[in-house]
Amino acid sequence: MFVSVFLNKTSNVQASELKENTLRVQNNDDLKVNFNNSEKKKIANDREKIISEIKEKTKTSNESVNTIITETLKKNTQETLNKGIQEEIQTINNDVHKSVELETNIESETFEINKNLSVTFDDNFVIVDEFKESEEREVDENTDDLNLFTFVDNLFFDKAYAATSKKIKNASHSRSIYDTAIKNLKLVTAYIGAEFTYDGKKVTARRTGNYMKTDHVAGILIDIVDKKSAVQKPSSSRRIAYQEGSAILGFTIKGNGLKLQEKYLRVNVESNAKGTITKSSILR
Incomplete structure (x- = not known):
C-alpha cells in the first residue's frame, strides 16, 4: 500500500502554489520498506498494546476520543515501524523535481474498540472512525404543526395514530486521520x-452539524478543498446526510522534493423510514 512521506521542514508555500507545483513533478521514486518476520511481530505487538490502552481508557476515562487517541499514540510511538520508514527516507537523493511514494509489506488492520468506535492501522496512518446515535423520541406535538383533526384522531384513535406517528433520532459520524511519523x-x-x-413510510433529514478541518502545525501544510455537505434523497424512505472534501498535503524531504498528496474523504449517516440508522465512509 502506498503512503506519503511526511517529514522534515517545508517550504513556505500556499495551496495555490502547491497545485502549480504538481505540474513540475516529472520523476517519481517508489521506495519499498520490507520488514522481516521479527519486525512484523514487534509492529503487531505495538498495535495490540495501543488498542488495549485505548479500550481501557474509553471505558474508564471521561476524556474525549481525540485526547485518548493522541495521548496513547504519543506514549506508544510504534518505534519499529517508524524507524524502518525513517531509515529508508535517508536514501532519498535531493531532487526538487521528484515526488516520493513509500510502499511497505505491513497489512492494514482494523480494530473494533466498541460498537461505535474503530481504529485502523495503515502503515504510518492511524484512522479513527466514531459514530453516535441518540435514543428514539416522539415528535413534540406542540411544535409539529398538528391541525385540529389530527389532534382529535390522536385522542380517540390511539392505536391507529401510533402506527403512523412521527419519531426522531439524531446521529453523527466522524473520521480522523493521524500520522504517527509526525508527532x-x-x-x-x-x-x-x-x-x-420518520413514520414508518417516509423519512426526512436535516443536518445538525458538519465540517472538514485540519490541525495546523509548523512544518506541515494542509489545505482542505472541494468541501461539500448536503442531504441526499434517493427516495421518500431513505435519506443520506454527508460531508466530503479533499485534503492537499505539502511536504519536503531534506529541504527539497516537494511532495503533494490529495486524500479524498467522505462520511455519511443514513436512515430509512423505520429509523434504522447506518454509517459509511470513503477514504482514497
Missing part, C-alpha cells in the same frame, strides 16, 4: 451530524 498529528477530520424524522 502523531491529526491530519484531517470529516464530521457529519443529522436529525432524522
Whole structure:
C-alpha cells in the first residue's frame, strides 16, 4: 500500500502554489520498506498494546476520543515501524523535481474498540472512525404543526395514530486521520451530524452539524478543498446526510522534493423510514 512521506521542514508555500507545483513533478521514486518476520511481530505487538490502552481508557476515562487517541499514540510511538520508514527516507537523493511514494509489506488492520468506535492501522496512518446515535423520541406535538383533526384522531384513535406517528433520532459520524511519523498529528477530520424524522413510510433529514478541518502545525501544510455537505434523497424512505472534501498535503524531504498528496474523504449517516440508522465512509 502506498503512503506519503511526511517529514522534515517545508517550504513556505500556499495551496495555490502547491497545485502549480504538481505540474513540475516529472520523476517519481517508489521506495519499498520490507520488514522481516521479527519486525512484523514487534509492529503487531505495538498495535495490540495501543488498542488495549485505548479500550481501557474509553471505558474508564471521561476524556474525549481525540485526547485518548493522541495521548496513547504519543506514549506508544510504534518505534519499529517508524524507524524502518525513517531509515529508508535517508536514501532519498535531493531532487526538487521528484515526488516520493513509500510502499511497505505491513497489512492494514482494523480494530473494533466498541460498537461505535474503530481504529485502523495503515502503515504510518492511524484512522479513527466514531459514530453516535441518540435514543428514539416522539415528535413534540406542540411544535409539529398538528391541525385540529389530527389532534382529535390522536385522542380517540390511539392505536391507529401510533402506527403512523412521527419519531426522531439524531446521529453523527466522524473520521480522523493521524500520522504517527509526525508527532502523531491529526491530519484531517470529516464530521457529519443529522436529525432524522420518520413514520414508518417516509423519512426526512436535516443536518445538525458538519465540517472538514485540519490541525495546523509548523512544518506541515494542509489545505482542505472541494468541501461539500448536503442531504441526499434517493427516495421518500431513505435519506443520506454527508460531508466530503479533499485534503492537499505539502511536504519536503531534506529541504527539497516537494511532495503533494490529495486524500479524498467522505462520511455519511443514513436512515430509512423505520429509523434504522447506518454509517459509511470513503477514504482514497
